Amino acid sequence: MVHVDSGALSGIHDAGTGLDEFKGIPYAAPPVGALRWKPPQPVAAWSGLRAAGHFGPRCMQRPLFSDMVFRSAGMSEDCLYLNVWTPAHAHGGMLPVLVYFYGGGFAGGDGSELRYDGASLAQRGIVTVTVNYRLDVFGFLALPALAAESPQHAAGNYGLLDQVAALRWVHDNIAAFGGDPRQVTIGGESAGSMSVSALMASPLSKGLMQRAIGESGAVLGNLKPPPLDLSERQGEAFMQHVGAHSLAKLRAMPAAALLKASGDQGVAEFGPTTDGYFLPRSPEAIYAAGAQAHIPLLVGSNSQEGYYANLLARQAPTPANYRAAVQRQFGKQADEALKLYPGRDEAGVKASGTALAGDQFIAFATWRWMDWQRRTGDAPVYYYHFEQPRPAKRDGSAGPDPGAVHSGEIEYALGNLAGNRVYAWTATDQRVSAVTEGYWANFIKTGDPNGLGLPHWPAVAAKDGGLLRQAIGADTHSFVDRNAARYEFLQRFEPDAHL
Structure with a gap:
């Protein structure tokens, strides 16, 4: 009571x-x-x-x-x-x-x-x-x-x-x-x-x-x-x-x-x-x-916020179809877009198409928040890229996702894999959840995600032409993110876009 x-x-x-x-x-x-x-x-x-x-x-x-x-x-x-x-x-x-x-x-x-x-x-x-x-x-x-x-x-x-x-x-x-x-x-x-x-x-x-x-x-x-x-x-x-x-x-x-x-x-x-x-x-x-x-801000996005198939309207992931889709979206700026999101073969189309779809959906806006806060917020910012795909479904109806889909990190971060009976969680998923929830819990307690037994996560800072960022997944590690040019391009292309 x-x-x-x-x-x-x-x-x-x-x-x-x-x-x-x-x-x-x-x-x-x-x-x-x-x-x-x-x-x-x-x-x-x-x-x-x-x-x-x-x-x-x-x-x-x-x-x-x-x-x-x-x-x-x-x-x-x-x-x-x-x-x-x-x-x-x-x-x-x-x-x-x-x-x-x-x-x-x-x-x-x-x-x-x-x-x-x-x-x-x-x-x-x-x-x-x-x-x-x-x-x-x-x-x-x-x-x-x-x-x-x-x-x-x-x-x-x-x-x-x-x-x-x-x-x-x-x-x-x-x-x-x-x-x-x-x-x-x-x-x-x-x-x-x-x-x-x-x-x-x-x-x-x-x-x-x-x-x-x-x-x-x-x-x-x-x-x-x-x-x-x-x-x-x-x-x-x-x-x-x-x-x-x-x-x-x-x-x-x-x-x-x-x-x-x-x-x-x-x-x-x-x-x-x-x-x-x-x-x-x-x-x-x-x-x-x-x-x-x-x-202090802990912020990030997932590796598959969008998917190339949506960008291509379900057409085959060929370089020609990809170029046509990018030209429809970006017009005269298509060549610049293709330099930032290249698709010279099927693997490149899938990777760049997924990146572009995810950026346009929500990753660009998330980057913008991180970037403003690190520039003007006068407090540490911790920037993540969640990369753990959800495993196959328990009923066998679908295999693992290629990447971490939108909202896919929630159960890992809040320690709730057991509450989701749709997926056949593996020992790796349990380990990724323990790391992710550990980071979130430490940050909630101290404003810093780092703690005993967790891979070191540096605050955002400029390094080697990019920004320090934490990949969270089966292999959790810090890396230098050099994707700012993509987001700066989208900011120029869509300055008046609204929710």
Whole structure:
């Protein structure tokens, strides 16, 4: 049992793991009715003992991702809950804290997913928290009418404001669970990683975290948020699409109808925007000015974030087909692209096509974050390249992936291979997980991933015409990454690209 600001909670003690688990803790008022598309409001206090033994509902989302395994009790707009795993008897202690935000393109995901389970890190002495935040149209709709009713004249980014509210809750309450509010690391993968980069840029979350982990994604480069006026125009188009002629009518619509309409053909995707409040300026401008949080950052991407077959539209990986695909994308700059991503034979096409597809998807934006933070962030940056492919599936339906696919590192880093029954994990996978989780745990505790028994991981620094980076996989080692020219080319080619 613990006492938080809003009342008393009873969790579950797991004698097998030696952990206390508290699930479905409300950190804000349900964002329903008049609170739909409002910043999160304080949770109402309760009397008596509130049970915290089950995950709260997941936020409204379409079934977009087949790899999400939820343990939550259904789906609801009333979804602003978080979960805490902590070592038993730690209450009153001062342990380091990880607050982890799920991925899913700002359209899916949940803090109950098996791959984000906090037990393994908690057994390493870390109070681990997963957070639900609003998604899709509920989390990111922007409208002039919403800006007009906002004291800050802002609209959109409600899902990111949820994350700030969760961090404030952690700051105010985590000591009751044995956590140290002055030792908070924020982490996430994909949209969760983008969220971490945005939280580092926002003045609203300054001082609420002391370290950050970003796994594949940032609100920079080709994934920078659009300006508010563009998001508002897209929001007005959605309003027209669903036939609502006022904000009041839109708020009165059933959540299921709004969710279904958000997936209709021609409807723009909902995501972060430069709203003037959570993000007073573009993230690029904030990082360029050194106005982001000056905290240690562990960041990187995977070896197969994209795949050459998608770039080639399933055509054969011949040099001619590859050249034609690159010319379609880059026009007059195709020759420069082919120098950076050469494809002179089938092996070269597969390697360069996979690199280009991954860079354009998310690796370029991740590099941009690393590069800004090392230049202007006044704190160490640790840059990784995760290279361990997932093994064959247990049912024999697929062999090992050629590389480490997008999101493939999560179970390794959080110590949750056993929770994923799809793959036939090998002894090598277990060893890579122990190393990866060891790095993450050390960084959460100290701001430095290095520790006893782990291959040395140097902070990012210039060396031999490139930057020091850590390859994490069956052969974990540091190397000199010389791919900056690729990313600088993409930055020149897509200066105005938005999320």
